[in-house]
Amino acid sequence: ASTVKAFFPKMMEMDHGHFVTIAGSLGLFATACMADYCASKFAAAGFHEALSHKLKAKQINGVKTTLVCPYLAGMFTGCRIRRKLDALLSPLKPDDCVKTAMKGILNNQPIICIPRIMYFAVVLKHLLPWDVQVLVHKFLGIDKCMHPFIREREAKCHLIYNETKNLSL
Numbered sequence: 001a002s003t004v005k006a007f008f009p010k011m012m013e014m015d016h017g018h019f020v021t022i023a024g025s026l027g028l029f030a031t032a033c034m035a036d037y038c039a040s041k042f043a044a045a046g047f048h049e050a051l052s053h054k055l056k057a058k059q060i061n062g063v064k065t066t067l068v069c070p071y072l073a074g075m076f077t078g079c080r081i082r083r084k085l086d087a088l089l090s091p092l093k094p095d096d097c098v099k100t101a102m103k104g105i106l107n108n109q110p111i112i113c114i115p116r117i118m119y120f121a122v123v124l125k126h127l128l129p130w131d132v133q134v135l136v137h138k139f140l141g142i143d144k145c146m147h148p149f150i151r152e153r154e155a156k157c158h159l160i161y162n163e164t165k166n167l168s169l
Helices: 002-014 035-057 094-106 117-127 130-140 147-165
Strands: 017-022 063-070 111-114
Touching: 002 017, 002 035, 017 035, 017 094, 035 063, 063 094, 094 111, 111 117
Parallel strands: 017 063, 063 111
Antiparallel strands: none
16 A cells, blocks of 8 residues: 555656556455455455546546456465366466466556456356355355365474474573
8 A cells, every 4th residue: 555655646647657456366256264365355456446446536547457366376285176177267377377467467457367267257256146156165165275275384384383392492
């Protein structure tokens, strides 16, 4: 927010610039066991949307905004939805993700969902009732997709704790 406060007024005055927000898919969809992370990504997406609306309300067309929402790209090791759906939605290669994002940013695309099937998911989320969304999460395995990542992280933390506990001062 402090970067925006520093540059946004001058960009609006000059009617020139480009704000890019990286929110990730967890800025559009929440998953179990990651409430704090999802909340920060939702906040980034909401902040971005508010800035975009402010520019439109003030009829400032020279300042562009792009919201980038890639699916998992290696940060959450072991996390994935149902393996049977890997062909449809598998973890992304970071280099491919960057290339797609840069192409969209350079073309002033307002939102970039990677892979493209995520656009369909965004529309469905806004159309489906909550109970149906929960069923879709269960069917796709989204409700438990973070469990392998969390188990691995907890095991590492436990190992580090035990190693540091045994250090003599």
